[in-house]
Amino acid sequence: MADILRMPSAPRPILSARAVSVASAERALLHDVDLDIPEAGVFGIIGPSGAGKSTLLKVFNRLLELETPPLELAGDVRFRGRPVYGAGVDADALRSRVGMLFQQPVVFPASIRRNVLFGVRHVERLSRAGLEERLVEALEGAALWDEVADRLDRPAVELSVGQQQRLCLARTLALRPEVVLMDEPTSALDPRATAAIETLIRRLADVHTIVLVTHDLDQARRLADQVACVCRRDNVGQVIETGCCTELFDNPRCPETMDYLDSRGTDQ
Amino acid sequence: MRSSLARWASYGATGLTLVFGTALLVSFVAQSLPVWRHEGLAYVTGSVWHFRSEQFGVLPMIYGSVVVSIVALALAAPLAVGAAIWSAEYLNGRNRWWFKVPIELLAGIPSVVYGLLGVLLLRNWIYELFERFEPLSGDTLLTAGVLLAVMILPTVMTLADDALRGVASSQRRAARALGFTQAEGVLRVSLPQAAPGLVAALLLGLGRAMGETIAVFLVVGRQDSQADYGLRSWLEAGQTLTSKLGSSETFLAYGDPLHWSAIVGLGLVLLALVLSLTLAAGRWLPETGLARNRRA
Ligand SMILES: Nc1ncnc2c1ncn2[C@@H]1O[C@H](COP(=O)(O)OP(=O)(O)OP(=O)(O)O)[C@@H](O)[C@H]1O
Ligand SMILES: [Mg+2]
DSSP, rough: HHHHHHHOSSSSSSSSEEEEEOOOOOSSSEEEEEEOOSSSSEEEEOOOSSSHHHHHHHHHGGGGGSSSOEHHHHEEEEEEESSSSSOOOHHHHHHHHHHEEOOOOOOSSSSSHHHHHHHHHHHHOOOOOHHHHHHHHHHHHOOOOOHHHTTTTSBBGGGGHHHHHHHHHHHHHTTTTSEEEEESTTTTTTTTHHHHHHHHHHHHHHTTTTEEEEOHHHHHHHOOSEEEEEEEEEEEEEEEEEEEHHHHSSSOSOOHHHHHHHHHHHHH | HHHHHEEEEEEEOOHHHHHHHHHHHHHHHHHHHHHHHHHTTHHOOOOOOGGGGGOOOOOOHHOOOOOHHHHHHHHHHHHHHHHHHIIIOOOOOHHHHHHHHHHHHHHTTHHHHHHHHIIIIIIHHHHTTTTGGGOOSSSSSHHHHHHHHHOOOEEEEEHHHHHTTTOOHHHHHHHHHHHOOOHHIIIIIIIHHHHHHHHHHHHHHHHHHOOOHHHHHSSSBBBOOSSSSSHHHHHHOOOHHHHHHTTTTHHHHOOOOOHHHHHHHHHHHHHHHHHHHHHHHHHHHHGTTHHHHHHH
């Protein structure tokens, strides 16, 4: 129901890909991807394992370049209309505006406070009070504040995995990013922690653009305003279709993918 | 059953080590008693070693050992850690191999070969480089220190590289995803997390420098007595505990109980220095986050 009400309305996409192809030394991983991701809301990316969803995500914040051995990229990627891979683009500054949440939470071996402020400290010059304010803002944004308010100086590794994932989200939110790329953020979590993160994602989507990679078709149904389906055709990842959820789910052009995802969804 | 056997075996090994170590220490102390009775505390504070007049002051050798080790570490540490950062953080697989293998080969060269190179080249270079300070020759404490720096460089570099590569790559990637440049990631994530391993690498290098004998022997000048302990003395001939122990005086001393005990005392002092270094390393390590990282 909610999906239908939240129709995409932004005229210009915040992120766009045109004829994007990615190849490793041995083979092509993604072929001729066209995508427009509208500002605000949740943009879902679904598809079977190994199709290239994570790779596609990394294209948008240039994390792709850090892969070893390096991957080849062709095509045009834009963030707010400006080329992401243009000469003179500061990739590091870009990454602080287009944040990323990984499949497994990666916390630094430091206190909760230091973890949240890890990135901000280095990107912005904030006063002590400013940092404290940002800390609370980020932890509240990640729905973690109530749980950790009394132990901000405890080691972050003491948190549960679900809490660690929200801590990573807080760390990203502390940078006040415009886009948050999420790579299967709930795959390591139990149903309750998953529900918590899902609520959170919906709330964040009011202000942020969320690009959500998921294996779970039901999750995509619940959260996404628009969905792109990445499938493997001729052994190369391709975006088969994009669209608003209901029409895509009811009348899919890659039924085998839907079957695959649906079966996964139910036996989980 | 199995585990209790393993437990007893490890108790046994530990016990044997303790017994052996204690026996060693006791025999060193016992054999060096005559010189302690003869010199008292002056054995470690005296600056003159002249066995014909039965004067045994070890301070020049302690000083020499400390100076050459510190010079070696001060020169080797930045180079070794820098090279390790380069190898672990910036080079990929194949390039790293080409970088590391030659360096590891250097670690296998016998120390006497380094000593000969020191005699052939280094002491002349040092002499010419510092000519305006008018050193008597190129055989100086500084020469020994520089030579030791070259010798410990491969070991320290290899261990530091291991320490850095022990930091999970997901940690680096998380830092990059927050907008850190590669250099900032090294500075804020890799180095702090590898710190315990880096310190261990440096301390091991220091221990190796302190224990090295033959290469130092060949270039240190081997002058027993020391009049001044200022910076100037670095450009003069000196003596270290090991080069003294390695000299022919050790055989000469064997017949004379007092002289012999003075020589054994050198070994005792060296043992004490190296042991306190090891203990310092052990004390320092658990507090620096190794334990924290393990849990993570
Ligand atoms: N750096 C790389 N070098 C070579 N091949 C790679 C690299 N990264 C990914 N691949 C390959 O690209 C394909 C797509 O990988 P990707 O991780 O994007 O899949 P995915 O859709 O995210 O899968 P999953 O749902 O299991 O996470 C895989 O076949 C993978 O082996
Ligand atoms: Mg993936």
